[in-house]
Amino acid sequence: LRSDLGDKLFVMDEANLVSELQSDYVNFYSAPTVNPYVAIAARGPWIVTSHGAVLHDNGGYGMMGMGHGPDDVIHSMQQNWVMANVMTPSFSQKRLAERLRREVGHNRGTCPFSRFVCLNSGSESVTISMRIADANTKSITGEGGRHEGKPTKLLALTNAFHGRTQRPAMISDSCSTGYEKNLATFQDRDNVMFVDCNDVEALNEAFTQADDEGFYIELMAMEPVMGEGNPGQCVTREFYDAARSLCTAHGSMLIIDSIQAGLRGQGCLSIVDYDGFEDCEVPDMETWSKALNAGQYPLSIVGLSERAAGLYVVGIYGNTMTTNPRALETAISVLDRVTPELRQNIRDRGVEFVQKLEALAEEIPGTITQVQGTGLLLCAELNPEILPVVGFGCVEEWCRFNGLGVIHGGQNALRFTPHFAITSAEIDLIIDVLREGLRQFTSTESVEAESTA
Template identity: 25%
Template sequence: MSGNVTGDGARMAARGAAGNAAWTERYRGAVMNTFGDPQRVLVRGEGPYVWDADGRRYLDLLGGIAVNALGHAHPALVAAVADQVATLGHVSNFFTTPAQVTLAEKLLEIVSPGGAPAGSRVFLANSGTEANEGALKLARRHGGPARPRVLALEGAFHGRTMGALALTHKAAYREPFEPLPGGVEFLPFGDVAALEAAMGDDVAAVFLEPIQGEAGVRALPEGYLARARALTTAHGALLILDEVQSGMGRTGTWMAHHLGHIGGGVVPDVVTLAKGLGGGVPIGAVVALGTDAATLLGPGQHGTTFGGNPLASAAALAVIDVIEREDLRAHAADLGADLRARLSAVDGVTAVRGEGLLIAAQLAGPVAKEAAAALLAAGFIVNPVREDTLRLAPPLILTAEQAGTFVAALPAALASAATAARDRS
C-alpha cells in the first residue's frame, strides 16, 4: 500500500515540491520539540486514508487519536464548515449564534439516554484538556475549602495543562511540572474497596474515564461506576466522567457509560467531550447534568475566546447529523466486534480489549513500537500506546474490507517487529 505514490503527493513530487525529509528538517528548525520528529508529513486525506508528502497512502486506523470520526474530507463536514465560515466565522462570547445554541441543545439530548435532566447546561470549549479544566473548576466551586480532595484513578489521562495534568496519573507527564494544583489522589484502577475507603465528606469530586484510552483501552469493571455513583451521592461529591476519547459514538453508543456493563444506567453530574465531537475541527464541551452542577459557575467565573464559535459548532452539528443519519453507532458496534474477533485469531496477539471502534491489541512481548513502525511502512497508521499494546481508533466510516487489509498485514508486521526487537537487544 505505502509503495503506491498517488494523489497530491505524486503531483507535489512532479512539481519538485518538498517531500517528507525536507519538511521534517524544516519542522525541526521551526516547531518546538514536544512531540519528537514527525513520523510522516501528511498532505491530504480522503475517507479513512491519508497521503504523505512523498505520495504514499496510509489507512488511518488512529483517526487523529479518535478525532476524525467521519474520516478525512467528509462532504457533509466540508460543506458545513465552508457554509458557516462564509456566513459568520467568529463572534465574541458577548454574543451567541444559532449554531452554538443548537449544538448545546443537541448535546443535552444525546449525553443522557432520553435527554439530560431538567436544568442541565453546556459549556463549549476548544479541546478535551480545556473541558477537563472546566470540570475541575466545577469540582472546586462545588467543594470549596471544606472539600479539598479530588479522586482519580491510576492510569488516568485527562490532559496536559496544569489542572488537567494534576488529574493525569503518568509520572513522566507530571513530574517535570510539579508542584501541580493540589488535592488530587490516585486510586487503584477498578478497585471498589479502595474507592470505598477513600470516599468521605471532604471529597469534592471523583473523575473517571469509563474506558481509559491512554492506559491501553481499559474499561471500568462492571459495577464500579454504579458504586461510584452511589458513593458520590451519599457523600455529596460530584461524579465527573471524561468521555473525551470514548464518547460521540466511538464505542457503539453515544457515550461509553451508556453501555450496560459499564454504566448500568448511571447518570453522572458532569460529562466532558472533545475529540470526535468536531470531526477534526477543535472543540470541547462540559455538560453539567442537573441544576446543581449546571449553576456552579456564574458570569465571570469561567470563559474562553474561541469556545462555542460558530465554525466549530457547525462542524459538530454536521458530525452528529452524519452519525445519526448513517447509523454509525451501530456500524461501530458491529464492525468493532468483528475486528476484535479477527484480531484475537492473529498469532502474536495475546488479548484484545475495547468497545466499538476503540480497540487495543495486546502483543506477546514489548514490541509495539517496532510493530507500529512495520505497519507504517506497510501503509497502516496505528498507535503503540504501551510497550506491548497497539491502539486503534479509526474513523467510524471504516469498512469491513478496509479493516480486513489491516488484519491481513498484521502477522508480517509482528514477525518483522520480533526480528527488530531481537536485533535491538
C-alpha cells in the same frame, strides 16, 4: 507550494523533508513517535504522502471518526459565520442544543443534563469541570460548610488520561512519570489519589480513608472507556454506580471524561446511553470533544447536571471562543451524520476487530499478549521483549512505513481508533499488515538468536 517555498524542499528525501518542515517548531512528542511522512492529501481513512505512499489511518487519537475530508462538515465550516464577541447570541447555539438533547439520553427518552458549556480543547472542558468542582469545594470546605476546614484531594483512575493543561494533568496518571521528572509543581504531590478501574473495594477504601484521615475528596474523574493508558477498557456499571453513590454521599463531584470515548466507545455520545447504563444516575459533568469536532475545528462541550449548572458562578470564566457558530455548526454536521446504522457499525466492527486481533494472537503465539476494546477504541498489547512498540525501527514506525497509520498506547500497545464507517475488508487489511510486521520482527529475532548461539 513550489512558488511559495521554492524547489529545494521538493527534492529532499523524506526523512530530511520531515525534519526541515518542523525545524522551527517545538514538537511535543519524542522523535521516534513523529509520523515519518508528510501528508499532502486525505479522504476517508486514506492518507497520501508527499513521496507517494498511501496509508490506512487508524492513528488520529480518536479525532477522525468521520474520516478525513468529510464534505458536509467542511462545507459547514466554510460558511461565513459571524465570529462576533464572546457569547454573542446566534441561531447556531439553539440548533446545536436541540441536537445535543436529542443525542444525549436517546436510549432513556430524555436528556438528563441541564445546561451545556462549549470550549475549544478537551483539556479545556476538563479544566472548567474541575473549576466548577473547585467552586463547590470553596463552599463545602468554607466557614459553615459540611467539610469546613478540611484539606482536599482529587481522585482518578490508574492509567487515566484527562488532558495536558495543569489541573487535568494532575489527575492523568498515564503521563505522571514525565511530569514528575521535569516539573516543579508535580513534586511531592499528596493531593491526588488513584484507584484501579473497576476495583469497587479500592474505591470504597479511598472514601473511607478520607473520612478516617479528615480530608475531603473534591472530585472523582473517570473515562468511561480508557483512551490512552489502558485503551479500550470500559468501566462496569457496578463501578460507576459505586462512584456515583460515594460522590453523592460525600458531597464530591463526579466527572465523566468522554473526550475519546464519545461515539467511538458504544456508538453513543454519553455514558448515560451505554448498554446497561440507560437508567444510571447522571454524572455531575460529562465532557465531549473529539468525536464532535471531527478533528476539523476546535470544540469541546461539557454537559452539566442541574447541580453542577447551579454551581457555576459568573466570573470564573471558561475560554475566549466559547459557543462560536463555526464550531457549533461543525458539531451539528457531525451529529447529523450519526444514524442507527453508523451506531451499529461502531459496535459490530469493534467486536469483529477484537476477534480478529485475538485470532492473530493465536496464529503467532508469543507476540500479542492482550487484546481489549470497546467499540472502535481498542488496542493490542505486544510482547515488549521482542516487539517494542515505540522507537526508531520499532513496531509503530514499521507500521507507518508499511501503510498502517497507528499510534501507541498502554504499556507497549498499538492503539487503533479507525473511522466509524470502517468495513470488514478494511479490518482484514489492517490485520494483514500487522501480521506481516509481527512475522518480520519475530523472524528477525529468531535469526539474531541463532547467530548469537
